[in-house]
Amino acid sequence: MQNHEESGASCEFENWGNFGDEDIMNQQSEIRAEEAQKVPFVADKFQKRCAAVPEPLSALASEYQSGSPILLEKIKMLGEQYAAIRRTRGDGNCFFRSFMFSYLEHILESQDRAEVDRVKANVEECRKTLQSLGYADFTFEDFFALIVVTIIFPKFVIDLSLASELAFLGSYSLSSWKAFFKEMNPPLEVEISQYLTMVSEFINLNVSFCIHILSPDTFGWSVVMFFRFVTSGEIRKRSEFFEPFVLGLTNATVEQFCKSSVEPMGEESDHVHITALSDALSVPIRVVYLDRSSCDTAGVSVNHHDFIPSGNLPKAASGSTEAISPFITLLYRPGHYDILYPK
Amino acid sequence: MVDFGRVQKELQECSRDMEASGIKIAPVSDNLVHLSGTIPGPIGTPYEGGTFHLDIKLPDGYPFEPPKMHFVTKVWHPNISSQSGAICLDILKDQWSPALTLKTALLSVQALLSAPEPDDPQDAVVAQQYLRDYQTFQGTARYWTESFAKTSSLGVEEKVQKLMEMGFPESLVRSALEAVGGDENMALEKLCSS
Numbered sequence: 001m002q003n004h005e006e007s008g009a010s011c012e013f014e015n016w017g018n019f020g021d022e023d024i025m026n027q028q029s030e031i032r033a034e035e036a037q038k039v040p041f042v043a044d045k046f047q048k049r050c051a052a053v054p055e056p057l058s059a060l061a062s063e064y065q066s067g068s069p070i071l072l073e074k075i076k077m078l079g080e081q082y083a084a085i086r087r088t089r090g091d092g093n094c095f096f097r098s099f100m101f102s103y104l105e106h107i108l109e110s111q112d113r114a115e116v117d118r119v120k121a122n123v124e125e126c127r128k129t130l131q132s133l134g135y136a137d138f139t140f141e142d143f144f145a146l147i148v149v150t151i152i153f154p155k156f157v158i159d160l161s162l163a164s165e166l167a168f169l170g171s172y173s174l175s176s177w178k179a180f181f182k183e184m185n186p187p188l189e190v191e192i193s194q195y196l197t198m199v200s201e202f203i204n205l206n207v208s209f210c211i212h213i214l215s216p217d218t219f220g221w222s223v224v225m226f227f228r229f230v231t232s233g234e235i236r237k238r239s240e241f242f243e244p245f246v247l248g249l250t251n252a253t254v255e256q257f258c259k260s261s262v263e264p265m266g267e268e269s270d271h272v273h274i275t276a277l278s279d280a281l282s283v284p285i286r287v288v289y290l291d292r293s294s295c296d297t298a299g300v301s302v303n304h305h306d307f308i309p310s311g312n313l314p315k316a317a318s319g320s321t322e323a324i325s326p327f328i329t330l331l332y333r334p335g336h337y338d339i340l341y342p343k
Numbered sequence: 344m345v346d347f348g349r350v351q352k353e354l355q356e357c358s359r360d361m362e363a364s365g366i367k368i369a370p371v372s373d374n375l376v377h378l379s380g381t382i383p384g385p386i387g388t389p390y391e392g393g394t395f396h397l398d399i400k401l402p403d404g405y406p407f408e409p410p411k412m413h414f415v416t417k418v419w420h421p422n423i424s425s426q427s428g429a430i431c432l433d434i435l436k437d438q439w440s441p442a443l444t445l446k447t448a449l450l451s452v453q454a455l456l457s458a459p460e461p462d463d464p465q466d467a468v469v470a471q472q473y474l475r476d477y478q479t480f481q482g483t484a485r486y487w488t489e490s491f492a493k494t495s496s497l498g499v500e501e502k503v504q505k506l507m508e509m510g511f512p513e514s515l516v517r518s519a520l521e522a523v524g525g526d527e528n529m530a531l532e533k534l535c536s537s
Contacts, residue, residue: 028437138352139406139442221407225441232442260433263440265407 054084054341070292073300078288078331078340085331086339092266095273095330095337096227097220102328102339103283107151110327116151122281123147129233129280143226150223224265231273232258234280245272268335271305278307284326288340290333345405350375350445357446366449368399376401380412380449384492385457389484390418393492397452398428399445409439410448416526419480419487421461421470430455431465490528502527506534 057079064071086101088094107116127144131137235242239254246257249270261267278285288304306326329340354375357368367381378399384390396415402408412435414428422431434443434451464470473480499520505527506516511534519537523529 135442136356136444138349138356139444142346142349143441221404225407228440229442259440260438263442264438265440266437 054086054339056084057082060085068292070300071290074290074302077300077302078290081342082329082340083343084341086341088338090336092268093224095269096224098330098337098339099227099277099285099328100223102330104150106327119151119281119283120148123151123230126230126233126280129237130229133233133236135229135233140226140229143222143229146219146222147226221265227277228263228265230280231276232262234276235262235272242272242276245275269337274307279309282309283328284308284324286326286329287332287337288329290331345376345401345403347375349406350401353444353446356444364446364450366446366453368445368449378445379415380445382449382453382456384488385453388457389481390420390456390488390492393488395456395492397449406441409435410445411435412448412452417487417491418456419469419484420456421459421464421466421473422455424466425469426466429465431463491526499525502530506530
């Protein structure tokens, strides 16, 4: 990028002139990649860099050993209710990844077919919303197909996302996948090729493409993008409701906000995003806040906020919202979300 | 690996409403990684009447990563390098989203031609001129449009004829035109410098 060598830029800008946008972007992505490697997308128990994961909350406490006493006190209180924390990568997509992982774990444990059917119906609604908002089908259809498969076969996805950090990135051949999955401990219950055939039948694409779309990197991005579409669609559909909240965050219109703060990869999530996603999928979410705020009156307490979806709730009866307790709990520290496990 | 299925759909969709949008995208290579885009200069701007060609390369991570675009046609605009054709536009950088497409990206580039942002320049010289001497900027931009964005309307044979009239041998003229993609002025530059 030496566009203006002879165009007489003054001396003080000479270095800047040679330092083009592309260099800056490359540098940013390098820094991001370097930081990202410190924490996997979703921490797993095979990870050597991390201790057994989910980590006990004491691991969190040791992080703040020389830090604020308020935080230490709050972590201690968290320890009374929560057993463990699972860390996610801090690349701006942590909220969506935490949500997905936590949700799939819930489906796996509860084996709640009704919940699966309910969310599938909501996903279908979201698809219609996007269509009616004028999004081109091909920009989102693959992500939606993938997510439906994901919800039906959560075990596969959790295995895959746990495996992702160990996988040999860039190698998409079936044989290398098989070799890799054999080495996993414990080994996968179902052959990877079986999964891929199921998935490929479902989205009506060839197997090599599925291996690509399900490869760790692409898969992670697809999931995140799915949620960004859903979130954006919900905010736009109910723009009158969201407008005041958006104005409270930025000086933008709802449309601008969606384009600049929801749809681009790596844009962080705020309460507007969480409200929209929770409403769109009708999945309640609890966010526990670990920050330095404290109540003046009765000493320290840990705040949390429950995002309760406005529409069609699982067990009907609006008005008795206190009966609904979120099965997804996320820990918020300014700028980042991790997954919390209740005792 | 680029998602070729999607790129194919994008090309189909774009050619469907080419009449309305005036935006064209065509593959340069067989593998759909290298494309060329064409946008008409917006009406009511110094770029009106011009046809602007862009080079488009799709990175491995497309559509998760933005397409790499630059102008092949020379343009005088604060956010486009007059030397390299590099474009300063947020959606081609950190504001890219897979919800966007090659066509919407080209539409945004076209919108950028209508609404320059001299405070966030790609070309400092052009931006200074835009801010300090708007009349001259408009004149220069229009002149560049006339000189570079309209020559392609001339047939190849006419260009060959014109350049031969300047005293260059036909074989050299043809190879020079071919080397620069049919741009008469760039071919002339090439002929003069060789």
